[in-house]
Amino acid sequence: MTTDAVVVGSGPGGAAAAEVLVRAGWTVTIVEKGRNHLLDPTAPEHLLGHFSNDEVKFFHRHFLGPDPLIEPRTFRAGPADGEHSLVGEVNSIPSTVGGGGVHADGKVPRFRQEDFALRTTFGPVDGAWVEDWPLRYDELEPYYAEAERLIGVAGDDSANPFAAWRSGPYPMPPGAPMYGATLSAEAARRVGLHPYAAPTAANSIPYDGRPACNNCGFCAFFGCPIHAKGDPVAMLQRALASGRAELLAETFAARIVTRGRRATGVEVVAADGTTSVIGAKSVVVAGGAVETPRLLLLSGLDHPVLGRNLMVHFQTIAFGVMDHDLHAERGRAVTHVHDDAVLVDEAARQAARRAGLPWVRGGLVEHGGPALPVAEAKRYPWGPKHKSLMRSSPMRKRLWAFTMQGEDLAQPTNRVDLDPSVRDARGLPVARLTYAPHRHELVASAHHRRALVEVFAEMGAVGVGVVTSPGVPGELGWEGPSSAAPQSHHVMGTARMGTDPRTSVVDGFGRLHGLDNVVVADSSVFVTSAGYGPTLTLVALALRAASALAGSSDPLQGGAVE
């Protein structure tokens, strides 16, 4: 069979690309290695109803995949660790129809103008590969606006004094603020920070045929039972409803088949284990910043930068224990954030200078609390104290946290490659992550955590601590070498975009320099990590890349699907 485009991956990037291509009249085959728990591909208005408020299923039994026994990944901090120091679950983003959009808690900020011109704005940093992007915020803005409309974003366009310019308001007003966030936002304001209602892909009003969120609290790590969350469900439904798209779940893309500088199709392994080739005029790769380079490497693509510059967000998690219940299980997981740590102000410059760095940047700080009792219980000791700890609940009911998604500078030594010995259940080499933070991240974390601890003092916290992910030896939370593996699900940079084919893998429209009809439509193409979650930016880039592939610069090209 032959299709206009095979889209590899059904997450936010692949779904966005599929919707644009279908609008342009293309036929599209979406292949997704994970299970389909989302919708009936032949009657996409029918949702399967598998998502639920079930901690055991989602959080402890790998419901959204990938199962680390079937598709392990490996990790090492550096070559000194040997082939790998950890095998199993490493930085996994869901392997399921809808991809990372299904488990995300739906915080979808835009990047700022300087994020696309980091080298020009702040200058190089020794040991890191700081570059400008081959496009500017102003070029991406219309696609940001379209991405917000397509997935449905609630927010207040006047609330963040540091926001980049926008061409219009958010599609929806913000939803109900969480009680704990009202306390932390007030305290943050008192110490001079600027918290605001988080731009959130969860419906605050009925939107696009989907209901308003009813605050059940099962956002992060869960699929939304009522589809009020802006996961890719709406984009997939529209693409499939056109009749020009098909969705093949449990179908693993094993290799892009090429002839000369062109792809001719994708070799896939179907649910029953049989292998075939889907012929295609174009291929869109949207497997995420770990599986995309893995597929390109399995396809024999040879490029010195492919897989390199893996970026995560260096997470600094300041937590405070209060003397009263904050009921963080009610509401949208995170309703407030602040951007102050993204700015390079005089204090940040001084902290950088003291450390011998030209500058440091932190990232978006999320205000939120834990909500899951099984996860809490596993952290307490067994025995007579267990029940009293669960009732007083210092690590759930009374805990609040600030999570800073710190900018992670690109380093060529941080990379994804194929593990030399570990295989998946199909017998193929798995992705190996080699990662260690740059000193920039450590200095930024040490500097910006002080303000977060100050907010907790202002809130009246009875206990305060700070941990990081990845962990740092000697600091709180370090439990040996496995702590060196970053927990952030924000992965970026492994097929970076640029104008020079020698120093970048794809061009400014996501097209592989080496294969004219293959486009990467996920966060692999990021040049910098910024201090913001990658989803909205990768969707905007996917819309732009797919529009270019279809021969149009208009993200609304073709209008609504008939």
Add this chain to the structure above:
Amino acid sequence: MPVWLTDAEYRTLSAACARLIPTDETPGASDGGAADYIDGLLGAFSVDPPRIWAGGPTSGRHGGARGFEGFLTLGRLEELAWRMRIEGSDGHPERQFNGPVTGWQQRYRDGLASLGSDFAQVEGAEQDERLRSAGDFTALVYEHCCEAMYGAPEYGGNRDGVGWDAIGYAGDVQPRGWTDTEVSSP
């Protein structure tokens, strides 16, 4: 009647769970049926579909249908993963692509034996001492006890919601959810 464990193993496991999450002024693992949760997990493949993933989107506890009770089917690779996890590689070549895997069934069989056939009869202090000696196995049982106590009752533990009631937790709340006032007020 236990699904997978022998009666003797079930008694030992029940006694172990009761020490890990004891009953105090609120119910503990014995009251919550933690041993049934674990036995059901070890014997998950004795029913079809296996009792791995409860259905959705609602349980019926806050309105809606009792969807959790209908367990979901596993895909081909998911069944392979869960058989590896529960039964181990057990000589099957297709389960050994990264080497042999010891399953939970074997770990429980060996671990419960290591606690001693008299475990349920000895004093609590002696039981605690044996559990501490069993290190990794005890850690596994404790993880499963936590899932049993504070997970959805459809998995066989948290009987009548006693685990959630004890800690003032509502559990699954769809389709009711929380009102905006409940979200924003103390």
